[in-house]
Amino acid sequence: MEDFEQQLESLFKITKTSKISELSKKLEVSPTTIRTWRGRKKIPTSAFRKAELSIQNIPKNKNGSHINLPFYEVSASAGDGSLVEAEEQTQLISFEPEWLDKEIGVNPKEVFLMLVEGDSMYPTLKNGAMIMVNRDFNGLSDGIYVMRHEHNLLVKRLQLLPGGIIKVKSDNDMYEPWEINKEHLNGTDIELIGRVVWSGQRM
Structure with a gap:
């Protein structure tokens, strides 16, 4: 297990910061909170989640109007599968309605956000990439989907072959x-959860 200083250095690298004051702004916590983590010699997992979200390529809202999409604190494994213990909405992330309509072409009520975990979809989807999943897709066609296989939540590319x-x-x-x-x-x-329609990873 990494000690505190190693964990802190990881956060600096993820957020491309070098000072506690800069890091605290990225994580939206006070410098005092980070000093408290040092005293406890442990950084909460939520801080790393926040760091990953801070670098996602989310379209900026220019005209003030926005639609909040749910972000779920659960990862779709791009590997051999990670057990889903809870699928709890932890926050809302704002997107421009016009961008969702014209660029992605989705019904905002049918999409949600989550993170990718693992390297099996690399280089298309990197570990930690945010993905937008559309639950309302018309029929199955070749593409990338989030699916539940037994108790594992996976993100995989599906290809239709003859014979069903x-x-x-x-x-x-x-x-x-x-x-x-x-x-x-x-x-x-x-169970097919939905089709991946966008990725906010750094390319």
Whole structure:
């Protein structure tokens, strides 16, 4: 486990800061709070989440109007799968309605935000990238989806094959693809949550 100074250095690197005063602004906490973490010799996980969110490429709101989209404190694993213990909305993130409509073409009531965990979708989706997931998609087509497989939440590329077969692929060649039957979708063990329509990662 990293000690406090190593954790602090990680936060500096993520946020591209070098001073406590700069870091506190990025994390939206007071310098006193960070000094308290030093006294406890532990930085809360929420601070790292906030640091990741601070560097996401979220379109800026120019005209004052905005739509708040829910961000869920749960990660879609771009790896072998991470157990989902809770899917709790932790905050709202603002987007321009015009951008959502013209650039993404989604119904704001049907989309949510979450983070990617793991490297199996690299280089398309990097570890820690924010993704926008659209629950309202018309039919299944080739693309990147968030899906629940047994108790794991995954982000994978799906490819339709003849005979009702779906190939579940990773963009990282180090991970082997696997196949499922379309008839098994949205059953007890497999459920499509939504299609990934945007990523706010740094490219």
